Amino acid sequence: MALRPVVVTGLGIICAAGRDPAEFWQRLTTGQGGLTPVEDEAFAVFTARHAGQVPDEWIAGQLPGSDAALDRTARLALVAARQAVGMAGLTASEVAAERFGIILGKCQATPDAAGRYQPMHRTQDVVAERLGLRGPRILVSTACAAGGNAVGLAKDKILTGEADAVLAGGVDPLLFGTYAGFAGLQALSTGPCRPYSHSDGLNLGEGAAFLLLEPLDLALARGAVPLAEVAGYGLSADAYHATAPDPTGRGGASAVRRALADAGLTPGDVQYVSGHGTGTPANDAMEAKVMRLVFGERAGQVPTSSIKSFVGHTLGAAGAVEAVASVLALRHATAPPTIGFDDDGRGRAGDLDFVPNVARPMPIGTVVSNNYAFGGNNVSLVLTTPGGPRPYEELPRREAVITGLGPVTGAGTGVAELTEAVLAGRHGAGRAPSLEGRTFAPRSLWRHMNHLSRLAIAASRLAWEDAGLKLPRKDLDDVALIFATGAGSAESTGGFDESIAANPNKPAVLSFSNVVLNATGGAVCQTLGLRGPTTTICNGGASASIALDCALELIRSGKAEVVLVVAADETPGTAALDTGDLPAPSPYDSGSGGAVRGSAAVAFVVESAEHCAARDGRPYAGVLGTGHASGDTGPHTDAEAGADADADAVARSIARASAAASESGASTASGSVAGLVVGAADGTAGDGVEAAAVLAGAPGARLTASTALTGDCQAASGALNIALAALAVRDGVAPALTGLAAPRAGDLAAYVTKPGLDGPVERALALTAAPGSVRGAVLLGAR
């Protein structure tokens, strides 16, 4: 029996080819593109000037005055998000805020209204706050595949039962730096782009698009009109190159095949393909191969078109923009055309049907929408005409275990070194991890890699070896990789920004290819040869536990047996200090001098318990349950209200993880949630809020935090908490808060203050935090 059908009930879009779904579709079907020369004088330095720009009045005209001060990214996103909710007719009385989620795809780190970088997840928090969404919240940043990826992850959140409605979409504005980067890669077309025919480059664009996803049964019950079913989605990694697609089309084809398998369909069922069609020679040639690989002799009979020549390449929004177009194509039984198509046969890929220039009315029951990204990340969505209500099965529960750990931190590289540091009470906060004495990748790749990729690859390789996994090539094709990062490579972002500031026509192109947040994940896939599903999560310090959720969903749905989760973040300026007085962080201490920022990468291998048992693997711990809670993100009138919201989020995340453990049948003799809690405290005032919530929510547990060991390393600290919890469960090792004198909450006895535990704990709880946004809890138990 099939899983619960998930449908789209609302659409929202704002892009160069329209300010709402009706205008967008009208222009797509009448061939009215939106690519125009950029007027901004700053762009005069570039030869290529065409882009897909959204007129300011389209945005302002759809927003209340109270949103006027927000940055452009947030405003674009809010326009599209409100449209989608409006079209779905979903009201607050029909879905609880707690069960209404948002999954946002975004490629670029976007500036706030004052022009400063803000956290990747900030746009999402703003939308969630304005729309009152307190359900699952994920920021996915698989570059140009992010929008499509978001739709797939949203479906997963409904299948796991965590949400009854999810806004899934993407947003990206047109940024000068990105423009300069693409110009530097010689990837821009000097005029409007001409996908699949001239293929002389792409145009950038901006915009936002959202799809509102609901389970079919609930949508019908409230009288909503299902527009399309999200029948399936597929992710894959090329494991080939940082920016160029695998020329064989293998990666793209594998995403389509996985999506069709997820949907229970075959290539023969597909009537129309919404292509990525950027208009670059590498992309267009690769896509033709994907069509031939997937559809074989039928390739020429499956129309495929690109709407990039209408809207430009909207990067993180592209997949969502094209998903909206695909839903409309289904609804209106019309394939939108590839405009700008030169039909004289020059350069076109022979027998394929690119729906040149004129929209084509045709029966469409199943659409495949494809996106391909830097980092070699591919996504395919399968959208179908909605079916009627039908019985369905719950997503099966499958036990997952953590079987390998790869810490690369200032306190130690590898489990043995880290354990030794923990037992010796030695910290390495503020110290850069050492990778001396070993290369973790072929030297030809290693020497070109930035620091963050090296850390992440070292962590991945160590976790892999620690798990004792020896898989043949064909099995690696299905090993998944989830990358978690708060901010990606500070080194590459900084280097690229500096080069643009110096001369926009001489961007540091190697750095540019590493500015996308998923670049490091792509480098890990390439180095380890992993071609399974892959994605990148950017929810600050909560990224790693959200990434673990994604891993568990892949295992539950049978899409992967082995998933490598790797989290990495860096702080510029951390140096490899051999000795010297490193500031000792003192989490939970009222006398703490504040947070110490650090750099680290931490990987762990998540495996289905079956797979681990079949190979006689030795797990550290089983994953009993996970829970996330979104705070009420403000703007709070006072700090106290903000603290209350955070405390509430901590409590709810713990309660959810604990409830998930009970639901999956895990029981404990002691009756307590966990014997040990590895918290997300970082040495700032917020620690007290977390500690108080933990002491109340997990009574009897002893509390510690990994930042005492390594400082605050954002996403990597979250992953380290999970790794340390696993280590405590199997080996009875936990870091001590040796400097703790006066806890901000509770008694000293509630904390681990001396190195080592009395023995392995039966259960350990790891917490993660993107304060003010998302709090995570992961409950691990002995195996």
Place this chain on the structure above:
Amino acid sequence: MASVLASAHPQETVYGQVGDATVPLRFSSLDEEYKVLRERAAVLDLGGHGLIEITGPDAVAFAQRVLARDVEYLTSDRCMMTLLLDADGQVVDQVLAFGREDGILLESSCGAGARLLAHLRANNDEGVEITDRSGDLTVLGLEGPYAWGVVGRLIDAELASLPFESVVDTTWNGADVVFARTGFTGEYGYQMIVPVEHAADLWRQSLEHAQAAGQEALELAMLEVRQPIPRHEVTEGATVVEIGANWLVDVTKDEFVGREAVLAAFEAGGGRRTVGFSGGEGVPAPGTRVWVNGQDIGEVVHAVHSVGLGATLGLARVDHDLAAAGLELTVGGTEVTTLTSPYIVPKSWSIPII
């Protein structure tokens, strides 16, 4: 050692001895085979390349020590070209190293299988298993601007656009085939390592889509793009730097046999360098002196008549400061001009795989 495909070759095939192997030099005429290789697609009998498998727990450590490039993470879907050196840094052979699930597979240069095997065995400190697979496996090549089309018709179109030095384990008519995107001549190039009992079938089937080319056409086309041909270019006492094969060596590796000698050659600078030349009358023999302004600056390493250039094409090893393009040199009493490589622009560079 005769080619396992000898019975499948036409009667008029001209064979020659290259090292330990008897190989087809040409099947018809050099001109015709060269044209096929440069303009269409050629099938190559690479049976003269020895195949040696290294397995056992220390296989990678051993390979990492005896090979001059980094093969620590050479996965089973990659291959790379590299050198084996002796302790003095002298080239023992130039090989293609294939990552395998259980170790590494080395393909020797033409006719050098026995020497390679002996060298590996002599250096087997790790006690790895070294197996000569030349008796049960052989190599067929496809090379040319339309070789990718032959791959599509013969095996699978997906394999045609594999990235350079990618490897796929596939099957053909029920036989296991190690398929690799390689290339010796600047044209699209592929290799298929097949069990000998299936080789003749694959050869015949390939000939339905392409024409055979022999060792002479292959080596000419290799020279034209400055692909090293060790049997001509490795001379007594010449360092890796002098041969111009430094790109097949990775000195950032902590340790490999011959590393110290290579480092010394790098640091010493000076010495000779190898440079291409064309022009003049006749084809000078190896060892012919090279002069400039009445001064003996070196010698000819290898020279042939290039069908593509319609002129003599050769390599000279001369004083390092004169190893530059565009110089007039005197070779065997006639004037030649030094060149930058490639000396012929391969047609494949302007032909996309569709």
